Amino acid sequence: MKRIVPGVVILLALVAGCAGHYQKVKDGVVYLYVTKPGAQDIYFASSIDGYELHKAKKIDENTWEVAVPAYAEFRYFYIADGVVYLPPCRLRERDDFGSENCIFIPGV
């Protein structure tokens, strides 16, 4: 049992580190970062412009970045290698298609 516990802890830590999501706001722009190891292409879509797809910029091996005006609230999601991908964001709502969308609210 003692041998299993550290293994499980390491496994959980690895799984937790597999996908991440954080943001930085600077000069009226929110920079959204998504971590998705192994992804070839990540696109960002939001309610700002009728969910047009924008290719995210790869900034290191596993992390992708998009810059979006931070003046108003918007809903968003990603398409990772052709599949809808929702990162572990704090604010969410249902999307009426059986999944959810992330929400950005200025100042929150």
Add this chain to the structure above:
Amino acid sequence: MKKICFAGFAVLFCASVAFGDEVDKALSNIATEQLRASTRQMIRLGVKSDDAIGMTRVMLENRFRQENALRAHETIIRAKEEGLPVEPIMNKAHEGIAKRVKEENIIQAMETVRSRYAFAYEKAREVTQDQAQIRRIGNHIAEGVTAGMTDSDIHRIMHQLKFRSRQMMSAQRIGLATETFRAVREMARFGVSSELATEVAYEALRHQYSSDQMARMRQAFISHSRNTSPHIVAEGYSGAIQRGQNVKTLDFSSRRGVGKAGGAAGAAGSAGRTGGGGPRGGKR
């Protein structure tokens, strides 16, 4: 009088021809006459021509059957006739297309959004008849439901809100309704259950919270939720409000993962106590 009538008809005729020209120019090679006619109808009802034409074009470019595109138009036309916002419905179409959802499911989702806003605006009309305020409160309610609030919990909050504001002036009542549903929406977006968010709002209303106090509670909730589970924060708020404590002063530092809120001091967040427990919101 005859001249005025003639001028009026002329303006309407010219506008109609202009819409026709614009729609025909953009859609003649891809849309049937029936679909172009319903696009014109949307524009006549006040949908921006770029949006109406753009949505129709995108649907057809994504191989929507004409009958489904017509159903999408019907949903938007109905929303417009009911005085509901069409942007969330049109956005749902674009979102579904971006997510490569089946067209039937997109049409269904658009109707779900319309229905949700119809419910929300009907609730908002119980508070005020002012169109701008109906829009504001209605949008908060609809967005709260999108985030997970149930219709029955919205009914419960509205019932308590009406009881709490029965002797208020109109502006106060509208302000309190706005801030209450805004607070509930935010809690739901943070993942707090409909039942718990309702309990917090219900307790705040029962303890005579004003619109300012409700707004401060929402801000404090957002602030506390940065470092603590929103569920724990909401549970802490519910208890604190029942005890007449100021939620802003709650300390969650030792309860970030599990358990409930620590002690609090002061009573600035509550203007009075009427005793008893709050209701439990039911799920649909």
